[in-house]
Amino acid sequence: MPSGPLATGAEIDGFVLGERIHAGAMGRLFRVAHPDHLGPMVMKLPRFGAGESAESLLGFETESTILSALSGSHFPRLIAVGDLERVPYLVLPFIGGEGLGKIAARAPLPAEEIARLGAAIADALHVLHRQDAIHLDLKPDNVIVRPDGLATLIDFGLAHHARFPDLLAEEQRHMAGSAPYVSPEQVEGRRDDPRSDLFALGVVLYELASGELPFGIPATTAGLRDRLWRDPLPPRAHVASVPPWLQEVILRCLEVKAAARYQSAAHVAFDLRHPDRVQLTGRAGKSAAASPLAQLRRWWGARHGSAASRGRRAEENRDAAPVILVAVDTGHPDTVRDEALLRATRRRIAVAEEFRLVCLAVRGGFERPVIAAAESTPDPDGHLDHLVRLRHWVEPLKLPPERLSLHVVEALRPAGAILDFARRNHADTIILGAPTAGERALAWWRSAASAVASQAPCSVHLVRAPAAHEAPDNAFEIPAFTEEDVP
Amino acid sequence: MPIALLSDIHANLEAFEACRRHARAAGATRLALLGDFVGYGADPAAVVERVMQLQAEGALVLKGNHDDAVARPARYMNDLAAEAMEFSRAQLSTVQKEFLAALPLVAHEGAVCFAHASAASPERWDYLDGPSAAWRCAEAAGTRLTFCGHVHRQMLWFEARPGGMSPFQPVPSSPIPLRGNRRWVAVVGSVGQPRDRRPAAGYALFDPAVGALTFHRVPYDHLAAAQKIRAAGLSLQLARRVEAGI
Numbered sequence: 028m029p030s031g032p033l034a035t036g037a038e039i040d041g042f043v044l045g046e047r048i049h050a051g052a053m054g055r056l057f058r059v060a061h062p063d064h065l066g067p068m069v070m071k072l073p074r075f076g077a078g079e080s081a082e083s084l085l086g087f088e089t090e091s092t093i094l095s096a097l098s099g100s101h102f103p104r105l106i107a108v109g110d111l112e113r114v115p116y117l118v119l120p121f122i123g124g125e126g127l128g129k130i131a132a133r134a135p136l137p138a139e140e141i142a143r144l145g146a147a148i149a150d151a152l153h154v155l156h157r158q159d160a161i162h163l164d165l166k167p168d169n170v171i172v173r174p175d176g177l178a179t180l181i182d183f184g185l186a187h188h189a190r191f192p193d194l195l196a197e198e199q200r201h202m203a204g205s206a207p208y209v210s211p212e213q214v215e216g217r218r219d220d221p222r223s224d225l226f227a228l229g230v231v232l233y234e235l236a237s238g239e240l241p242f243g244i245p246a247t248t249a250g251l252r253d254r255l256w257r258d259p260l261p262p263r264a265h266v267a268s269v270p271p272w273l274q275e276v277i278l279r280c281l282e283v284k285a286a287a288r289y290q291s292a293a294h295v296a297f298d299l300r301h302p303d304r305v306q307l308t309g310r311a312g313k314s315a316a317a318s319p320l321a322q323l324r325r326w327w328g329a330r331h332g333s334a335a336s337r338g339r340r341a342e343e344n345r346d347a348a349p350v351i352l353v354a355v356d357t358g359h360p361d362t363v364r365d366e367a368l369l370r371a372t373r374r375r376i377a378v379a380e381e382f383r384l385v386c387l388a389v390r391g392g393f394e395r396p397v398i399a400a401a402e403s404t405p406d407p408d409g410h411l412d413h414l415v416r417l418r419h420w421v422e423p424l425k426l427p428p429e430r431l432s433l434h435v436v437e438a439l440r441p442a443g444a445i446l447d448f449a450r451r452n453h454a455d456t457i458i459l460g461a462p463t464a465g466e467r468a469l470a471w472w473r474s475a476a477s478a479v480a481s482q483a484p485c486s487v488h489l490v491r492a493p494a495a496h497e498a499p500d501n502a503f504e505i506p507a508f509t510e511e512d513v514p
Numbered sequence: 515m516p517i518a519l520l521s522d523i524h525a526n527l528e529a530f531e532a533c534r535r536h537a538r539a540a541g542a543t544r545l546a547l548l549g550d551f552v553g554y555g556a557d558p559a560a561v562v563e564r565v566m567q568l569q570a571e572g573a574l575v576l577k578g579n580h581d582d583a584v585a586r587p588a589r590y591m592n593d594l595a596a597e598a599m600e601f602s603r604a605q606l607s608t609v610q611k612e613f614l615a616a617l618p619l620v621a622h623e624g625a626v627c628f629a630h631a632s633a634a635s636p637e638r639w640d641y642l643d644g645p646s647a648a649w650r651c652a653e654a655a656g657t658r659l660t661f662c663g664h665v666h667r668q669m670l671w672f673e674a675r676p677g678g679m680s681p682f683q684p685v686p687s688s689p690i691p692l693r694g695n696r697r698w699v700a701v702v703g704s705v706g707q708p709r710d711r712r713p714a715a716g717y718a719l720f721d722p723a724v725g726a727l728t729f730h731r732v733p734y735d736h737l738a739a740a741q742k743i744r745a746a747g748l749s750l751q752l753a754r755r756v757e758a759g760i
Binding site (some may be wrong): 084088092111112189190191192193194196197 | 670672674675678680682685688690691693694695
């Protein structure tokens with residue numbers, strides 16, 4: 028074990044320490060180089076040895092275990108891990124971009140920029156939650172916004188993963204998270220609810236919108252518990268120009284009870300990308316915190332019974348709040364097929380606790396693909412017609428507005444448009460009509476169904492209307508794949 | 515040298531063979547058989563015959579309470595277990611009985627301790643049913659890692675704070691690094707009679723090279739095993755347990 032302070036120029040397992048980037052209570056961060064590893068890297072060294080608490084070592088173990096199980100561009104890839112018994116360290120790629128901490132220092136930011144940043148962070152959280160993990164220490168310092176606009180989450184020292192024992196479960200009092208951002212249920216000792224990250228995201232968005240922290244920087248446990256009942260000042264009380272939709276999103280993330288928040292990071296990302304679809308409630312227009320009497324009631328409620336309510340474990344959460352995308356061929360209305368599609372959609376939403384149904388009408392366009400939000404611009408060439416048909420199709424489901432959004436997409440290749448929409452909005456299921464025998468003339472739709480089925484990022488439900496008469500002789504021939512229709 | 519940890523086979527030859535095949539395919543080069551080869555199931559003699567052969571080939575073999583009860587009738591057994599024990603006793607040869615009687619209760623290999631029930635007073639066949647029982651076991655073992663059976667449900671106990679054990683319900687097929695300067699006690703589950711309402715056989719695989727433990731659930735022809743129990747004239751309830759994993 029190297030003794031004394033590790034400094035620039037020292038070598039550990041072939042890694043040569045460069046500039047020290049950061050030194051904090053939990054450890055230090057150096058740039059490193061290694062002949063066998065290309066690209067800029069950093070080494071993270073937890074504080075260890077006599078006089079140091081066990082916390083930084085537990086954080087090190089937690090981070091190395093969880094990072095090794097995560098995949099995707101939203102998290103640092105684990106390059107090397109030092110032996111816990113000798114020199115514990117983590118080597119990670121150096122992630123270029125701007126720390127969200129720096130960006131937050133410029134707050135208040137314009138709503139569009141907050142929506143863009145927030146959606147990028149929500150994307151990262153959704154990918155994380157889908158891998159059965161929860162960050163539990165989301166704050167501006169732990170987010171790097173890369174030049175391509177994607178958010179990378181760093182520092183998984185407090186994270187939780189459903190497939191590994193939680194080494195920090197019993198360290199609650201010391202390691203709840205970062206005081207301004209930590210969720211009410213974390214304050215109460217729960218570490219297995221992914222919706223905790225959505226609360227922290229709400230604090231981050233609040234900070235970006237107002238330059239203030241909703242619960243300040245509490246220094247005591249009692250101060251930390253304030254958030255179990257205190258109604259924060261709405262962001263509009265700080266900055267009057269915060270649009271109602273943004274305040275709605277922020278305050279919904281900040282709900283004390285996890286069940287009252289968004290149930291999935293994908294839903295937050297969706298709302299931030301479609302501000303005109305945000306269902307406004309009383310939260311949107313608030314300009315002051317709840318009255319003293321109402322606050323007293325909240326306080327009383329929090330004292331009697333767990334304010335944060337029942338949690339939901341990561342693996343339970345995965346299927347609870349799906350984004351369901353239905354592609355409706357409004358260009359070729361067909362009562363039998365459309366009814367079959369509706370029945371399939373009804374069955375799918377019946378088993379979902381909290382879902383968002385995204386209905387997509389794809390118009391075969393003849394110019395460059397344009398994806399436009401319906402209703403945002405009056406459309407001279409039949410856009411509105413498609414929207415009306417889509418609305419007519421979905422009407423029998425009688426869905427409340429917050430569950431539903433309708434989109435007319437113009438694209439040369441429908442499959443490409445459906446896939447792109449599904450990817451960007453984290454769809455969990457795509458429902459679309461299978462080509463019928465009678466639709467052979469409409470080659471694009473047949474190949475759209477097969478292209479979507481083969482390339483979708485999620486499950487695809489192809490709905491076939493029951494045949495009204497016997498199938499023709501050639502019904503079982505497998506049609507040749509039309510290559511030009513592949514996006 | 516990945517080592518497969520099989521316990522509570524309970525005369526279920528189908529489940530035993532399925533787990534051995536699975537472990538071989540998963541790269542296991544060694545077997546640790548943590549006891550309870552007889553009782554409940556229809557094939558005590560065939561299972562013990564195979565265990566003797568595996569021991570000759572280098573497998574680690576420990577004694578379980580049912581194996582112990584063959585020679586020394588146990589008062590704590592319920593009617594169902596006692597009936598199955600009578601059946602096992604009648605099936606086993608003298609050589610097989612002597613083999614079972616001579617098995618050790620606990621074994622140590624490097625940083626690992628193996629036991630059927632608990633490393634603490636193993637002859638009392640205590641269940642690892644809570645944090646204090648898990649800690650007593652870890653402390654008596656004296657090793658960083660302890661692998662046991664006896665409780666027919668898979669569970670991983672880990673030292674969450676010095677001297678305090680926490681339970682973790684493992685996810686099948688997901689490797690767990692058993693790292694750090696802390697005690698780990700793994701209950702590997704039951705091959706022949708799982709009791710978590712899932713009939714699939716349970717075992718675990720430890721890979722010392724990376725220090726990771728993977729719990730597995732292996733589907734096998736449990737209906738055939740149950741049918742054999744009926745055909746042997748054993749209680750229908752015993753067949754039902756194998757069919758439903760109860």
